[in-house]
Amino acid sequence: xxxxxxxxxxxxxxxxxxxxxxxxxxxxxxxxxxxxxxxxxxxxxxxxxxxxxxxxxxxxxxxxxxxxxxxxxxxxxxxxxxxxxxxxxxxxxxxxxxxxxxxxxxxxxxxxxxxxxxxxxxxxxxxxxxxxxxxxxxxxxxxxxxxxxxxxxxxxxxxxxxxxxxxxxxxxxxxxxxxxxxxxxxxxxxxxxxxxxxxxxxxxxxxxxxxxxxxxxxxxxxxxxxxxxxxxxxxxxxxxxxxxxxxxxxxxxxxxxxxxxxxxxxxxxxxxxxxxxxxxxxxxxxxxxxxxxxxxxxxxxxxxxxxxxxxxxxxxxxxxxxxxxxxxxxxxxxxxxxxxxxxxxxxxxxxxxxxxxxxxxxxxxxxxxxxxxxxxxxxxxxxxxxxxxxxxxxxxxxxxxxxxxxxxxxxxxxxxxxxxxxxxxxxxxxxxxxxxxxxxxxxxxxxxxxxxxxxxxxxxxxxxxxxxxxxxxxxxxxxxxxxxxxxxxxxxxxxxxxxxxxxxxxxxxxxxxxxxxxxxxxxxxxxxxxxxxxxxxxxxxxxxxxxxxxxxxxxxxxxxxxxxxxxxxxxxxxxxxxxxxxxxxxxxxxxxxxxxxxxxxxxxxxxxxxxxxxxxxxxxxxxxxxxxxxxxxxxxxxxxxxxxxxxxxxxxxxxxxxxxxxxxxxxxxxxxxxxxxxxxxxxxxxxxxxxxxxxxxxxxxxxxxxxxxxxxxxxxxxxxxxxxxxxxxxxxxxxxxxxxxxxxxxxxxxxxxxxxxxxxxxxxxxxxxxxxxxxxxxxxxxxxxxx
Amino acid sequence: xxxxxxxxxxxxxxxxxxxxxxxxxxxxxxxxxxxxxxxxxxxxxxxxxxxxxxxxxxxxxxxxxxxxxxxxxxxxxxxxxxxxxxxxxxxxxxxxxxxxxxxxxxxxxxxxxxxxxxxxxxxxxxxxxxxxxxxxxxxxxxxxxxxxxxxxxxxxxxx
Ligand code: FES
Ligand code: FES
Numbered sequence: 001x002x003x004x005x006x007x008x009x010x011x012x013x014x015x016x017x018x019x020x021x022x023x024x025x026x027x028x029x030x031x032x033x034x035x036x037x038x039x040x041x042x043x044x045x046x047x048x049x050x051x052x053x054x055x056x057x058x059x060x061x062x063x064x065x066x067x068x069x070x071x072x073x074x075x076x077x078x079x080x081x082x083x084x085x086x087x088x089x090x091x092x093x094x095x096x097x098x099x100x101x102x103x104x105x106x107x108x109x110x111x112x113x114x115x116x117x118x119x120x121x122x123x124x125x126x127x128x129x130x131x132x133x134x135x136x137x138x139x140x141x142x143x144x145x146x147x148x149x150x151x152x153x154x155x156x157x158x159x160x161x162x163x164x165x166x167x168x169x170x171x172x173x174x175x176x177x178x179x180x181x182x183x184x185x186x187x188x189x190x191x192x193x194x195x196x197x198x199x200x201x202x203x204x205x206x207x208x209x210x211x212x213x214x215x216x217x218x219x220x221x222x223x224x225x226x227x228x229x230x231x232x233x234x235x236x237x238x239x240x241x242x243x244x245x246x247x248x249x250x251x252x253x254x255x256x257x258x259x260x261x262x263x264x265x266x267x268x269x270x271x272x273x274x275x276x277x278x279x280x281x282x283x284x285x286x287x288x289x290x291x292x293x294x295x296x297x298x299x300x301x302x303x304x305x306x307x308x309x310x311x312x313x314x315x316x317x318x319x320x321x322x323x324x325x326x327x328x329x330x331x332x333x334x335x336x337x338x339x340x341x342x343x344x345x346x347x348x349x350x351x352x353x354x355x356x357x358x359x360x361x362x363x364x365x366x367x368x369x370x371x372x373x374x375x376x377x378x379x380x381x382x383x384x385x386x387x388x389x390x391x392x393x394x395x396x397x398x399x400x401x402x403x404x405x406x407x408x409x410x411x412x413x414x415x416x417x418x419x420x421x422x423x424x425x426x427x428x429x430x431x432x433x434x435x436x437x438x439x440x441x442x443x444x445x446x447x448x449x450x451x452x453x454x455x456x457x458x459x460x461x462x463x464x465x466x467x468x469x470x471x472x473x474x475x476x477x478x479x480x481x482x483x484x485x486x487x488x489x490x491x492x493x494x495x496x497x498x499x500x501x502x503x504x505x506x507x508x509x510x511x512x513x514x515x516x517x518x519x520x521x522x523x524x525x526x527x528x529x530x531x532x533x534x535x536x537x538x539x540x541x542x543x544x545x546x547x548x549x550x551x552x553x554x555x556x557x558x559x560x561x562x563x564x565x566x567x568x569x570x571x572x573x574x575x576x577x578x579x580x581x582x583x584x585x586x587x588x589x590x591x592x593x594x595x596x597x598x599x600x601x602x603x604x605x606x607x608x609x610x611x612x613x614x615x616x617x618x619x620x621x622x623x624x625x626x627x628x629x630x631x632x633x634x635x636x637x638x639x640x641x642x643x644x645x646x647x648x649x650x651x652x653x654x655x656x657x658x659x660x661x662x663x664x665x666x667x668x669x670x671x672x673x674x675x676x677x678x679x680x681x682x683x684x685x686x687x688x689x690x691x692x693x694x695x696x697x698x699x700x701x702x703x704x705x706x707x708x709x710x711x712x713x714x715x716x717x718x719x720x721x722x723x724x725x726x727x728x729x730x731x732x733x734x735x736x737x738x739x740x741x742x743x744x745x746x747x748x749x750x751x752x753x754x755x756x757x758x759x760x761x762x763x764x765x766x767x768x769x770x771x772x773x774x775x776x777x778x779x780x781x782x783x784x785x786x787x
Numbered sequence: 788x789x790x791x792x793x794x795x796x797x798x799x800x801x802x803x804x805x806x807x808x809x810x811x812x813x814x815x816x817x818x819x820x821x822x823x824x825x826x827x828x829x830x831x832x833x834x835x836x837x838x839x840x841x842x843x844x845x846x847x848x849x850x851x852x853x854x855x856x857x858x859x860x861x862x863x864x865x866x867x868x869x870x871x872x873x874x875x876x877x878x879x880x881x882x883x884x885x886x887x888x889x890x891x892x893x894x895x896x897x898x899x900x901x902x903x904x905x906x907x908x909x910x911x912x913x914x915x916x917x918x919x920x921x922x923x924x925x926x927x928x929x930x931x932x933x934x935x936x937x938x939x940x941x942x943x944x945x946x
Contacts, residue, residue: 013879013880013882017878017879017884017887020884020887021862021871021878021879021887021890021891022862022871022875023821023823023861023862023863023891025822025887027824029824030821196922197886197922198824198888198920198921198923199824199826200825247886249886249887249888249889250885250886281828282827282829282831282832283828503886504885504887504923505885506885671882673882673928674923674924674927674928676925677924677925677926677927678885678922678924678925680925681926704827704828704829704831705829705831705832705920706829706831710831710832710920710922712913712916712917712918712919712920712926713913713914713916713917713919713921713926713930714913714916716913718909718927742925
């Protein structure tokens with residue numbers, strides 16, 4: 001019997017879990033092929049150096065070594081350099097980026113040579129024997145020094161270290177500032193972060209030399225996109241390339257790329273005719289996998305005397321690192337429309353300059369541009385509140401965009417659906433704002449050394465990358481659609497083939513829920529196939545919180561098409577018109593004659609045997625859908641955090657964390673909450689713990705998990721989550737993305753809370769990460785000023 | 788090469804290993820048990836956690852030769868007679884995993900800890916798992932899973 005229960009909206013336990021909790025998953029590192037060789041990469045220890053000579057002779061004769069190559073030796077392998085798909089301006093400077101550099105090393109970690117050996121340890125040991133004659137140059141590792149007049153250039157051939165300048169304006173910004181009673185100017189630093197997915201990157205390549213075919217298993221978020229780009233980089237016909245993302249252990253943007261080691265392993269497999277494998281050590285990954293953030297922000301708000309914002313002016317400097325990885329220049333643009341947050345106003349001006357430095361390339365890390373934008377506006381609005389002399393909640397309510405659909409934002413976008421005030425009120429209720437404020441006042445008046453701070457962040461973000469035409473107007477190099485094929489199997493189960501490529505998000509579960517409801521079959525009868533370009537040939541993959549609102553919607557629509565076809569078959573069998581049928585719980589019944597019934601499973605069988613089909617109907621019960629939404633989705637929410645600041649040590653403890661998010665219609669509340677939990681921790685980590693730093697010579701000081709502080713369970717409380725549900729108008733399901741919202745919303749809430757705890761001392765800012773010594777120092781300085 | 792004899796998940800394995808071979812590499816590459824993951828090279832992440840004589844160890848900090856004569860349990864050996872361990876069930880039911888990469892280590896650490904402290908508080912669980920990093924879940928549901936497992940195990944032994 002088809003179940004009457006609806007799966008969408010229920011927290012069904014995940015289908016992904018059984019293999020993962022029993023050790024039966026297939027991560028790339030676990031893939032071993034007969035006759036497989038192992039690749040290790042020699043990397044520059046210098047931030048900037050001329051390479052005079054690469055001596056591979058000792059490495060080549062080391063035990064187990066099969067071959068060694070310098071960048072020069074491999075020059076003929078490349079039909080093009082490593083791809084960059086988002087040239088944001090006409091005059092952007094795009095440097096050559098070879099998988100193995102030839103004459104100059106531009107960051108610590110830049111690949112200078114490779115070893116192929118019979119075991120990973122033989123390959124790594126031989127790397128130590130490579131002698132590179134480096135002529136060390138002065139490195140530039142931060143934005144100000146890279147922009148100095150006499151700065152050494154990261155790319156000799158360029159006139160400066162500026163990569164591009166992109167502007168976006170809406171309304172008359174000068175007029176807005178001219179009539180303002182108040183102008184707030186704030187400067188913030190977005191530290192560099194390391195995404196730190198728990199699974200280090202890895203790649204395995206199997207060539208079939210006689211056929212010219214290649215199968216690539218990679219720890220990637222984007223098997224389909226990568227397939228196209230591998231093909232272009234290597235000059236291998238796309239049809240001969242198969243890319244598989246098996247089980248992938250987290251990404252957060254760090255696996256949304258085409259990396260040197262991936263194309264290297266393909267090139268080496270082509271050259272040597274044998275399977276190749278490369279696995280990053282964590283420390284190697286920290287050098288050679290993209291970093292995130294690293295921006296300097298100036299934000300100005302023009303406001304009336306009661307705190308109503310008129311205009312937003314933003315100047316941003318964004319560190320690109322030494323080369324441009326896949327979407328790096330576009331990351332600041334994704335934030336470039338959101339420096340007005342959830343608030344109104346009449347004018348907006350945003351300018352961003354990308355800057356080259358001798359550091360690991362920076363690219364999309366969870367939130368990609370939107371956490372930075374949200375941080376700036378959510379901090380700046382609190383500065384405005386102080387200036388106007390109103391509460392953090394009041395200033396927000398005075399400026400919120402109205403609740404509604406397709407609401408125009410000051411930056412010129414149309415927000416699909418908004419409901420900010422009700423959402424914030426819910427968070428205040430969960431928090432019990434008045435009681436928390438009272439306790440805060442008590443502690444302060446009693447002279448406690450453990451002060452409370454309450455911090456807000458009422459964010460909106462844009463995701464679901466998304467309408468292909470809008471992406472084209474931003475010069476993005478790919479579409480924003482995604483694809484699904486749904487087929488009923490003759491035995492009554494359904495196969496869903498999706499273009500998304502999950503790596504922790506639970507698409508197999510959520511897509512099963514969607515398909516089960518749409519087809520009226522059991523959740524267990526749905527199988528979801530993904531992540532293998534031979535099995536799921538069409539897809540734009542998983543990043544930018546796009547999977548549900550694009551690929552998930554495609555699944556739903558393909559299911560609807562399957563039902564439509566099944567209906568014509570049922571009508572044929574029942575000898576009625578399709579219009580006379582109703583469909584419920586997987587059954588087609590004649591209206592008013594409930595016992596004249598055909599199930600969708602029976603129609604699947606009938607379509608397979610094809611013995612009795614209506615005239616002109618093809619056999620099979622299958623449909624394909626490519627969905628390209630008309631707009632982004634704009635999830636929003638209110639995050640409130642309560643911290644306890646120890647004024648004697650500067651230690652900050654998170655006492656409570658309330659998050660009320662709105663991602664429209666919910667498919668699986670348990671998965672949604674999981675995404676929010678994980679997002680919060682990454683965002684809080686940026687506020688309190690994590691920061692990648694470079695020494696002046698270009699050495700990454702935080703080069704391992706010992707000195708880059710990925711927080712553990714001990715640093716957090718459990719979170720208090722609630723939600724409002726305001727369906728999106730960007731897709732027929734009303735869904736929005738939730739993968740990045742937690743990270744986007746949380747960081748400013750934490751810093752706002754710390755500043756709120758110390759406001760009575762006149763402290764108005766604490767740089768991230770707010771480590772105890774920083775907080776303590778700010779308190780000392782404030783006390784010094786006061787005395 | 789050094790000969791060792793290790794009991795893994797109830798099976799005795801005789802093997803010759805290089806003295807520098809880490810237990811985690813021995814398990815993954817020599818015995819072919821790939822459920823134990825490697826997340827770092829600084830003993831920081833706990834992805835490689837297994838049980839040695841019932842107590843959790845990071846298999847990247849133990850040499851294979853140190854496991855000679857010992858008994859090791861990996862994630863593949865956690866279920867008994869096809870029946871999942873309470874900790875496995877709880878991780879599944881409480882959505883204590885997303886990508887699942889940290890999960891084997893996280894569960895082994897939890898199993899070991901619950902033997903030491905069968906009825907921990909939330910705060911104790913958080914401290915006990917300090918050596919195991921997860922980048923996906925924000926720990927919220929991992930902690931919930933461990934507390935649920937503790938309750939279930941208490942109920943089972945009471946019943
Ligand atoms: S692999 Fe990270 S602690 Fe063992
Ligand atoms: S579930 Fe992905 S690292 Fe823990």
